[in-house]
Amino acid sequence: MTIYFTQDHEWIAVDGGVGTVGITDYAQGQLGDITFVDLPDVGATLRKGDAPCVVDSVKAASDVYSPVSGTVAEVNAALEEAPELVNEQPEEGGWLFRLTLTDTAELDGLMDRAAYDTFVGAL
Amino acid sequence: MNSTESYAPDDAGELPAEPLILPLDAWHRARGARMVEFAGYVMPVQYEGIMAEHLWTRAHAGLFDVSHMGQLTVRGPEGDMAEAAVSLEALLPGDISALKPGRQRYSLLLAEDGGILDDLMITNRGDHYYVVVNGATKWDDIAHLREFLPDSITLNHLDEHALLALQGPDAAAALTALVPAAGRLRFMQSAVIEWDGVELGISRSGYTGEDGFEISVPETAVAALADALAALPQVKPVGLGARDSLRLEAGLPLYGHDLTPDTDPVSAGLAFAISKRRREQGGFLGAAAVQQALTGGTATVRVGLALEGRMAAREGAAVLAAGERTGTVTSGGFSPSLDRPVAMAYVGAAHAEPGSQLTIEVRGKQLAATVTPMPFIPHRYFR
Numbered sequence: 001m002t003i004y005f006t007q008d009h010e011w012i013a014v015d016g017g018v019g020t021v022g023i024t025d026y027a028q029g030q031l032g033d034i035t036f037v038d039l040p041d042v043g044a045t046l047r048k049g050d051a052p053c054v055v056d057s058v059k060a061a062s063d064v065y066s067p068v069s070g071t072v073a074e075v076n077a078a079l080e081e082a083p084e085l086v087n088e089q090p091e092e093g094g095w096l097f098r099l100t101l102t103d104t105a106e107l108d109g110l111m112d113r114a115a116y117d118t119f120v121g122a123l
Numbered sequence: 124m125n126s127t128e129s130y131a132p133d134d135a136g137e138l139p140a141e142p143l144i145l146p147l148d149a150w151h152r153a154r155g156a157r158m159v160e161f162a163g164y165v166m167p168v169q170y171e172g173i174m175a176e177h178l179w180t181r182a183h184a185g186l187f188d189v190s191h192m193g194q195l196t197v198r199g200p201e202g203d204m205a206e207a208a209v210s211l212e213a214l215l216p217g218d219i220s221a222l223k224p225g226r227q228r229y230s231l232l233l234a235e236d237g238g239i240l241d242d243l244m245i246t247n248r249g250d251h252y253y254v255v256v257n258g259a260t261k262w263d264d265i266a267h268l269r270e271f272l273p274d275s276i277t278l279n280h281l282d283e284h285a286l287l288a289l290q291g292p293d294a295a296a297a298l299t300a301l302v303p304a305a306g307r308l309r310f311m312q313s314a315v316i317e318w319d320g321v322e323l324g325i326s327r328s329g330y331t332g333e334d335g336f337e338i339s340v341p342e343t344a345v346a347a348l349a350d351a352l353a354a355l356p357q358v359k360p361v362g363l364g365a366r367d368s369l370r371l372e373a374g375l376p377l378y379g380h381d382l383t384p385d386t387d388p389v390s391a392g393l394a395f396a397i398s399k400r401r402r403e404q405g406g407f408l409g410a411a412a413v414q415q416a417l418t419g420g421t422a423t424v425r426v427g428l429a430l431e432g433r434m435a436a437r438e439g440a441a442v443l444a445a446g447e448r449t450g451t452v453t454s455g456g457f458s459p460s461l462d463r464p465v466a467m468a469y470v471g472a473a474h475a476e477p478g479s480q481l482t483i484e485v486r487g488k489q490l491a492a493t494v495t496p497m498p499f500i501p502h503r504y505f506r
Contacts, residue, residue, distance in 0.1 A: 008125060032364070033174035035457040035464075036433040038486065051125075054486060056435050058173040058457050059364045063125045083433070 003091075004067065004107055005116035011091060012067040012099075014107060022095040023055065023064060023086065026120045031057040034086045039075040040097055046070055048106050053096050055086060068106040070099035145190045146285050146342040150349055154360055162258035164191040166363055173364035177459040180331060180369055181500075184291035185361030186352050189330075193261025194281040194339055197252040197272070207252055210276045214268065216388065216407045217245065218398035224249045227311045227326050229396050231388055232256075232264060237412025238384035239391065240267060242376070244337075246313045246326060253313075253324060255286070255337070257378045271408070284324075285345035290335030290369070292503065293357035298325075298336055301351055305336060310504040319347065327505060330366065332373025332498055334505040371465060372458050374427060374497025380438055381425060381453040381467050389416035390469065392425045392497075423450060424475035427497035428466040428483065430490050433457075435464040436483040443482045443489070444474045452483060458499060465499050466492070 001015040009027035012019040028034065040052035051063035052072070075097045079085060086094035101107075111119060142160040151158065156167035167188065169176060179185060199207035208219040217230035224247045232240040241260045246253040256264045261280075268278055289298055299306040304316045305325050313326035324339035340348050352358050367377070376382050382391055387409075397413060405414060430436060435457050442450040455466030466483065474481060479494040 032169060032172055033459075036435065038434060038488075056433075056457065058177075058368055058459065059168070061435065061437060065125070 003113060004110035005113065005119075006065065006067045006110055007119065008065050010064060010067050012107075012110070014101070014104070017101050017104070018073060019068060019070065019099045019101055020095050021064070021067060021097050021099060022090055024116070024120075025090045026123075028087045028090045028094070031055060031060065031062055033058050034083045037076075037079040037083050037086060037096065039079065040072045042072050042075060044072045046072065046099065056083075064096060066099065067110060068099065069102040071102070072097055073100050074098040145188065146345050147188050147190065147349060150346050151188065151360070154353075156360070156362060159363070161363055162191050164258065166191060167360070169362040169364045170360050173362070173368060174459050176359065176361040176365040177368050179359050180291045180333065180361055180365060181460055182292065183359070184289055184293040184297045184335070184355075184357045185331070185365065186349065186358050187288040187290065187361050187366055188285070188349070189258075189288050189337070189366075190285040190342075190345070191258030192286055193256040193258065193264060194284050194286060195254040195256065195261075195265070195268070196248075196277075196279045196281060197254060197268075198250070198277040198279075200275045202250045204247070204250070204252075207276060210272050211245070211252065212401070212407060214271050214408050215245070216397040216401050216410070216413060218400055219245065219252070221398070221400075222247045225312055225314055227313045227328055231393065231396055232267060233388070233407065233409030233413070234384055235408055235412075237387040237409040237416065239378075239382045239386050239388065240264070240384060242378055242382055242393070244326070244328065246324075248313070248315065248324070253339075259379055281339070283342050284339050285342045287338045287340065287345065287349060287352070288329050288335060289338065289352060289358070290329045290331040290333045290361075291357075292334060294333065294335040295505065297352065297355045297357045298338075300355060308336075310334075310506045319344070319351075321348075323348070330373070330375055331369040332375070332500055332502045333369075334503055368456055368459055371454055371456055371467070372460055372498065372500040373502060374467075374499060376425065376467065377454055386425075386469070387416055387421065388413055390421035390423050390425060420472060422472060423469040424472050425453070425467060425469055426475050427495045427499060428452075428455075428468055428481065428492040429461075429495040429499070430464040430466065430483065430492045432490060433464065434485060434488065434490055436466045436485050436490060436492070440466075441484040442468045442470050442492070443484065444471065444479070449474050449481065460500050465495075467497070470494070
């Protein structure tokens, strides 16, 4: 499994042709207390850069962009009852949705963890 | 990920190009505040987190820095309070002449067409009136007041004074530990009281629905006062984020959002700020429009909405009745105390009764919402 990051603070962990998408620890810290996650529909077709998911915090609603193109294979149903998982475990239990990738070549434009940490460190 | 922050500066006034720094800037940063631009100032939006700060304020006492707000004094010639009151009454719909020394009142600045230019608190300080206006509108307010007040009236901007708010059920216990005489104040009463050699202008009021105080303090002394308050076990610093969620639960409108020049006091549910005498006699800017609205009613009314589910509706969301557009959300968010989303909206008068079933359109979804009396959380003022 390889994890990639976007400049918009999403992560995607890819295993075979399936990617799990979430927001980074930095992103959840910026958003603050998350109160609701509006998840995409399973089966929805996404293009890279689409905003299929919205994370609501006390202070703001934030779009989550799809890091790559694909079809939504699964969403994290646990977030319906416990949206705070995105705050508590952003890269684990707080994942948002799984995607069957259309084109793995799109991953080439994303950052690895070291590059993302450098990116965030400069913000 | 991309956020739509709720704390963008209001477009209600002309803002300086560069955000201004307030006296407690370093104080906030030293306590881990996240600083954002608001109303032309760099201000703390949160410290440990909006939810925790909100709930702390409802249970104990939150310390807010609201030094961006405009603090003004209005003086008649040689301290003539009657002349100052009469002059202010040409602009404000409140009964300023009847406001006794040491008493505070909520009032409004109105335009000729009855539109709301700002909302404010006015206090009779014995030899002058002390007025607190919104930060984003204060420059326009000063220009407006200066334009309409006679030359015999002296208007001063206390721009070397900071303003703190201490809010919550433990606010009185905390403040009286430092300033015992503050304990004699009741809701909407005010006094100038010395603390540590400094004159504090203390009023028992606020913007959270809780008991509490607002404290005007010279900026040279504000860090010492903030330190002394924050050192008390009941007190934690609270940012703008929780200030917004607290006032929303308390049903209190926010200028630039729930109140604008396109809203009037009657549709905004602020007719209580227009005294009986002023309604009958008029004689204030916007009086004709307000009297018309009081007798004829208004097309829209500001209401509270309790939403089904957990998705929040934010400012600008469309409100529908039986599929037809009837209004717009002006403030909305998640209520930490109620653990559900709530909103304020202007809706058609026919749909403003408590219990009315409406829907709010958010990102293509129709959220069920019920018109609910405000405040959403009961006020707990010390009367």
